[in-house]
Amino acid sequence: MVRILDKAAVQPRRKFNLANSFTIRRSPARSRLATIKILIPRNSQPNRVDLVATVGVRGVTGIAQILFRIFRDGKEIFNTQQGIESAGSEQNYIVTFQAEDRNVRTGTHVYTVTAENLTPNTRADVVGPISFSGLAVKTRT
Numbered sequence: 001m002v003r004i005l006d007k008a009a010v011q012p013r014r015k016f017n018l019a020n021s022f023t024i025r026r027s028p029a030r031s032r033l034a035t036i037k038i039l040i041p042r043n044s045q046p047n048r049v050d051l052v053a054t055v056g057v058r059g060v061t062g063i064a065q066i067l068f069r070i071f072r073d074g075k076e077i078f079n080t081q082q083g084i085e086s087a088g089s090e091q092n093y094i095v096t097f098q099a100e101d102r103n104v105r106t107g108t109h110v111y112t113v114t115a116e117n118l119t120p121n122t123r124a125d126v127v128g129p130i131s132f133s134g135l136a137v138k139t140r141t
Contacts, residue, residue: 013128059086062122
């Protein structure tokens with residue numbers, strides 16, 4: 001049995017929309033996709049924060065390698081990479097990933113999900129939807 005400590009969710013883009021898309025910045029620059037805050041109360045150890053992000057992406061040129069990162073209070077805690085193809089193949093993708101942050105200290109923490117394009121001479125755009133959620137629970141061990 002776990003006890004729920006806090007929950008947060010944000011959905012900055014609710015649907016696929018080419019007219020409202022934006023280009024994922026070239027690394028080392030990053031595109032900020034979503035941010036949530038999670039409160040960990042006193043006497044809540046051990047704990048974990050379960051994080052889930054979903055991002056709609058469209059390949060525009062080449063095969064872009066997109067690095068998605070999750071930060072807690074500005075410190076990277078998770079990353080994953082996804083190849084995004086463009087014209088002549090699949091172009092639209094929905095990328096979903098999950099991370100777990102364990103034994104987070106007491107206080108309010110800011111979680112941010114970002115994306116960056118690692119591949120020169122390629123382009124990938126965020127076309128939606130975007131959602132990001134976190135659930136903090138107190139665990140037994």
